Amino acid sequence: MTSIDTPRAGAAEAGAPPAVRLDRISKTYGNSTAVDDLCLDIAPGEFFSLLGPSGCGKTTSLRMIGGFTDPSAGTVLLSGEDVTALPPDKRNVNTVFQSYALFDHLSVADNVAFGLKRKGVARAEIRTRVAAMLERVQLGGLGDRKPGTLSGGQRQRVALARALVNRPQVLLLDEPLAALDLKLRRRMQVELKQIQREVGITFVFVTHDQDEALTMSDRVAVMNEGRVEQCGTPEDVYEHPASRFVASFMGTSNLVPGTYRDGQVVLDCGPALPVGPRDGVADGAAVSLSVRPEKIWLSDFEPGMALVRGVVRETVYSGPTTTYLIELAPDVTVSVLEQNTDRSRMEDRWCGGESVEIGWRPEHCLVLE
Amino acid sequence: MTLRPLHRRHRRGTDRRPRLALAVTAVFFVLLYLPIGVVVLFSFNAQKSLTVFKGLSLRWYTAFFHDNVLIESLGMSLRISLVAMAGSVLLGVALALGLVRCRTRLGSLAGLIMLVPLITPEIVTGVAAMLLFKGMGITLSSGTVMLAEITFSISYVTVILRSRIAALNPEVEEAAMDLGATRWQALRLVTLPALLPSILASAVLVFALVFDDFVLAYFTTGVDPQPLSVRIYSAIRFGVQPTINAVGTLMLAGSIGLIALALAIPRLFGRRGGLDLLSGK
Numbered sequence: 001m002t003s004i005d006t007p008r009a010g011a012a013e014a015g016a017p018p019a020v021r022l023d024r025i026s027k028t029y030g031n032s033t034a035v036d037d038l039c040l041d042i043a044p045g046e047f048f049s050l051l052g053p054s055g056c057g058k059t060t061s062l063r064m065i066g067g068f069t070d071p072s073a074g075t076v077l078l079s080g081e082d083v084t085a086l087p088p089d090k091r092n093v094n095t096v097f098q099s100y101a102l103f104d105h106l107s108v109a110d111n112v113a114f115g116l117k118r119k120g121v122a123r124a125e126i127r128t129r130v131a132a133m134l135e136r137v138q139l140g141g142l143g144d145r146k147p148g149t150l151s152g153g154q155r156q157r158v159a160l161a162r163a164l165v166n167r168p169q170v171l172l173l174d175e176p177l178a179a180l181d182l183k184l185r186r187r188m189q190v191e192l193k194q195i196q197r198e199v200g201i202t203f204v205f206v207t208h209d210q211d212e213a214l215t216m217s218d219r220v221a222v223m224n225e226g227r228v229e230q231c232g233t234p235e236d237v238y239e240h241p242a243s244r245f246v247a248s249f250m251g252t253s254n255l256v257p258g259t260y261r262d263g264q265v266v267l268d269c270g271p272a273l274p275v276g277p278r279d280g281v282a283d284g285a286a287v288s289l290s291v292r293p294e295k296i297w298l299s300d301f302e303p304g305m306a307l308v309r310g311v312v313r314e315t316v317y318s319g320p321t322t323t324y325l326i327e328l329a330p331d332v333t334v335s336v337l338e339q340n341t342d343r344s345r346m347e348d349r350w351c352g353g354e355s356v357e358i359g360w361r362p363e364h365c366l367v368l369e
Numbered sequence: 370m371t372l373r374p375l376h377r378r379h380r381r382g383t384d385r386r387p388r389l390a391l392a393v394t395a396v397f398f399v400l401l402y403l404p405i406g407v408v409v410l411f412s413f414n415a416q417k418s419l420t421v422f423k424g425l426s427l428r429w430y431t432a433f434f435h436d437n438v439l440i441e442s443l444g445m446s447l448r449i450s451l452v453a454m455a456g457s458v459l460l461g462v463a464l465a466l467g468l469v470r471c472r473t474r475l476g477s478l479a480g481l482i483m484l485v486p487l488i489t490p491e492i493v494t495g496v497a498a499m500l501l502f503k504g505m506g507i508t509l510s511s512g513t514v515m516l517a518e519i520t521f522s523i524s525y526v527t528v529i530l531r532s533r534i535a536a537l538n539p540e541v542e543e544a545a546m547d548l549g550a551t552r553w554q555a556l557r558l559v560t561l562p563a564l565l566p567s568i569l570a571s572a573v574l575v576f577a578l579v580f581d582d583f584v585l586a587y588f589t590t591g592v593d594p595q596p597l598s599v600r601i602y603s604a605i606r607f608g609v610q611p612t613i614n615a616v617g618t619l620m621l622a623g624s625i626g627l628i629a630l631a632l633a634i635p636r637l638f639g640r641r642g643g644l645d646l647l648s649g650k
Contacts, residue, residue, distance in 0.1 A: 101544035118549030
């Protein structure tokens, strides 16, 4: 379940070394462990997200790839080359910082040109590359402005341009959209993904926002307490969470306690529900049944569905969808998400206190130990 | 106890002019600036008298500019101030960088010790410096004044710069290194430019402080051209000449100009920084 025994998913295709390989990386501060024996392979050209709550070690991992934090143990390899001992300026990676970290005393164009000047690129080439990159991030014509005069979204684009113009092997992004408002963030998500596809550079993206990770990534590593809980495509980690932590971190998850027996889960609150045979779950094991809110039905059940009765406790209308909180037993509440297609009028929806039957396809529920 | 008077006062509003406070302020400024005003006024006196004002004239300014001894001292004071400014800014900025970035117990102790010169009576500092130079067998000269003034001024530079450095975003220097700059290049290309307003402001402040300083200069100066403040003091012992009024007025004007410059520097750069210490922000 944890990283050590997980095969290196997405590793080296056709012999090319992974763009980034973290080999048994650990980082400890005094008695606390920020990153614990982490192994990761990130393929060239991949949009890879490190997702997790704050303090899970995702930013520390990113800083170790960038060279800002020295690992306590393990090696960092970039395209097969061991860079563990190299300082940031000797690594062919660039970073978009959470605070953007722009140079306020330099113009936007000089900010973007900073890396190229350090590399000794010819002046004429710097000028054309900077202009092209500013155009690419829709900042053409703002090159002479000082960063202090730009809006948050524009500053974010400067930070992105300043890193991308160097054509790094890997671009590291540390919660780059966190400071933007929701609407702008949505737009930048789409735009970042587009840019990544165009330039073909490996992106390593740190975020605590599961929507962001699901929307943008080719693969996601869900981290918790310094370890990777699960690593896979967005679909993988959302539909088939490998642990209770992943299930509950990836959006709303209904976890109902029960006992597994013979292809059924006997809920602690009474009813026995069919889940189908589950390999690797022992008879009599205490488990949690997990069903995503959008996979629970409220009517028009199909044969073979798991059905259970409950009482509506709350009805939350939010435009395209309605969320019902349904109590199966004291302290066991599941949320159910329904599209407002059939029940679009208020009087058609259930309200508090009503008794309802809910159901789901056995294959849509997960049995987590 | 009745609440009525309080109630009435409240209804008159709290934004009326506080007359008593205004009066106290006025008295304070009169007491503070009257003596200085007298010096300025009598520097323009047409007569030699220091008590009776008899018409405007610039004769004492002319006398000053023809007094080779005083001009020589003025030159020496300017030289001492420039050297002390350069030396203390160089060392003070380095010290501030070190104090902010080295977060050990020794570092915070050094940060506290650094403040001691600011509260030590200057006469103690002066006597101590003199005794040290004498004890080391160093002949007092303009060089010893410079050394003493540098030592004394480092604290000012460090106090001003420290808060600015602590307020810098550490990611900015990391960004520079991320973009291929070495540690030294990051400091030179990113950190120092960000600190420039504060550095210039503290430099101007040090220049003004050192130029005006008397006590430290008095104890550490030698017999080569003495600093202006010491020279004025010696001159007064042989009777006050109205020329002194002219010198005093010029020094005052220069100092006010420098302090104003120090306060204006951050504004010229269009961002925060500079003398937060003086402007009380």
